[in-house]
Amino acid sequence: MTAETMMRAAQLAAPGDMRIVAAALPQPCDGEVRIRLEGCGVCASNLEPWAGLEWLTYPGDVGGLGHEGWGIIDALGAAVTDLAIGDRVATLSGRSFAEYDLARADAVVKLPPALAGKPFPGEPLGCAFNIFRRSDIAPGQRVAIIGIGFIGAVLTKLASDAGAHVIAISRRRSSLDLATAFGAAETIVMDDHWAIIERVKQLTDGALCDRVIEAVGKQWPLDLAGELVREGGRLVIAGYHQDGPRQVNMQAWNWKGIDVINAHERDPAICLRGLREAVDAVASGRIDPTPLYTHVYPLDRVGEALDATRDKPGGFVKALVTYD
Known part of the structure; x- marks a missing residue:
């Protein structure tokens, strides 16, 4: 050749x-x-x-x-x-x-x-828009986002622009500073399971969160997400769990009556729709x-x-x- x-x-x-x-x-x-x-x-x-x-x-x-x-x-x-x-x-x-x-x-x-x-890099930007749509976020809702990497930061911006009160939870101080820059109202260091739950209760007058987005893909963040969602709320799994099975607290999920959304899309048409939305949003300056x-x-x-x-x-x- x-x-x-x-x-x-x-x-x-x-x-x-x-x-x-x-x-x-x-x-x-x-x-x-x-x-x-x-x-x-x-x-x-x-x-x-x-x-x-x-x-x-x-x-x-x-x-x-x-x-x-x-x-x-x-x-x-x-x-x-x-x-x-x-x-x-x-x-x-x-x-x-x-x-x-x-x-x-x-x-x-x-x-x-x-x-x-x-x-x-259109694929992850499109993913963020598809996750946001599946999250069904409305003005005034309390939304916890666990894991502020690329996807978590974009979702913080989209949720805060939609009028939600975003609580960003992540390990690194730089990630929490990023979340603040992208519109988070509150930030919590992800270092102590029970302390995080208590802090979220304080911030929500004990009601917990209408929406919780888990964007890490590991067992502990998934456990934490289940604890932070309120009764009748929605737990959105955006993390990519590919390194083995997971356990969930089905008793708590049943008792709370929550909706659980796997936000990973496999329909090519839906993936393309998210990508188009991302292109339009970045080109218009809605998100940078x-x-x-x-x-x-x-x-x-x-x-x-x-x-x-x-x-x-x-x-x-x-x-x-x-x-x-």
């Missing part, structure tokens, strides 16, 4: 071992587009494969783990009529730790001129995610980006991997 038919891509060779390989340039099939990627966000869901899960096989797919890409369409498959070469898009595709990726034409959203030159992109790495340092996502160095919120 010639240089014109090859690309660089990251491949997870083994737990903790990400390698840069030469791979064949993918060719779009009917209804697909090829994107020359500008970058891809790093998702916390990447961390379990990075650490090693016994049911996964290695090496992984070329470009695999990367699912938050954006870039410019450079090739069209047959029957693609509403997109053109040169369109800048955010994509819902799954092999974007690479210089190029393929996506169905109905799984990309054009980025308007207002977003020119700006990074746009720029302060959340705190760490940027080139493709050949994607392993470092994953380590930073795990270890969260000072001020860390989200890592981006960008390509020349």
Whole structure:
């Protein structure tokens, strides 16, 4: 193969071992587009494969783990009529730790001129909008958000703009400062289970919260979320629980009569709707995610980006991997 038919891509060779390989340039099939990627966000869901899960096989797919890409369409498959070469898009595709990726034409959203030159990891932004919709947040509600990372920060902004009284709960002081900047009315350090419950009771006159969004993906935050939701309230599971089974206090959930919402969407049309809403919101200035992109790495340092996502160095919120 010639240089014109090859690309660089990251491949997870083994737990903790990400390698840069030469791979064949993918060719779009009917209804697909090829994107020359500008970058891809790093998702916390990447961390379990990075650490090693016994049911996964290695090496992984070329470009695999990367699912938050954006870039410019450079090739069209047959029957693609509403997109053109040169369109800048955010994509819902799954092999974007690479210089190029393929996506169905109905799984990309054009980025308007207002977003020119700006990074746009559309998949997690779209997720945040879908989670917000499923949360059914109304003005005056007390909303606890557990875990202020990228998704938690965006949800803090959306909920506070909707008129909710947001209580942000997170481990790091920098995360709580971020939540305040994004509209949280109250912040609580996530360090003592029973102290947090008592503090929320104080803030809500004993009523607890109308909505609780768990955005961590671990057992303790899930336990805490169940304690903080009021009778008849709604518990929204936004954290990605992929490292094994969970236990829930069904007795308490039954007694409280709460609604439990798994906010992860698998319907492609709904995922696309969230992405479109995110594009419109950022382009209009309704939300500015720029302060959340705190760490940027080139493709050949994607392993470092994953380590930073795990270890969260000072001020860390989200890592981006960008390509020349």
